[in-house]
Amino acid sequence: MAAQFCPTCANLLIIEVGRSSTVAFRCRTCPYIYKVQEKLTAKHPMPRKEVDDVLGGSDAWKDVDQCDAQCPNCSHSRAYFKQMQTRSADEPMTIFYRCTQCANNWKEG
Structure with a gap:
């Protein structure tokens, strides 16, 4: 996965979507652009909390x-x-x- 921070100035990169559905990460303060070449996905399963019975069980x-x-x-x-x-x-x-x-x-x- 691409870095979330600019390697030049260490600022947070923002997502920029182009006209032909091209996606890139761009730095707001310097000219750094990281073009996304492939689809990036990540799944992070979250543990479910146990639900309390409001009527007391x-x-x-x-x-x-x-x-x-x-x-x-x-x-x-x-x-x-x-x-x-x-x-x-x-x-x-x-x-x-x-x-x-x-x-x-x-x-x-």
């Missing part, structure tokens, strides 16, 4: 109450529910449900 649903609510996934009529303040204090609380049969989560409000 399966242990958070262990001691919650049940109510009559129809699951949008399996149409079962019973669900666990809990309320959480997800917006500002002057807004109503959001009600989260978890189906007692298929463990599908959904919210209201």
Whole structure:
């Protein structure tokens, strides 16, 4: 891969695309130009972060109450529910449900 810095003055090179899709790295302060002769690619796989369950995981649903609510996934009529303040204090609380049969989560409000 081409150097990202000018070998003459050590400034950062900028990418310049020509009329016929020619690509070159050019220095802003001196006349140095590096013409790209071949396609340059590099892949850097980034490790994925583990996503936290905002509802607290399966242990958070262990001691919650049940109510009559129809699951949008399996149409079962019973669900666990809990309320959480997800917006500002002057807004109503959001009600989260978890189906007692298929463990599908959904919210209201």
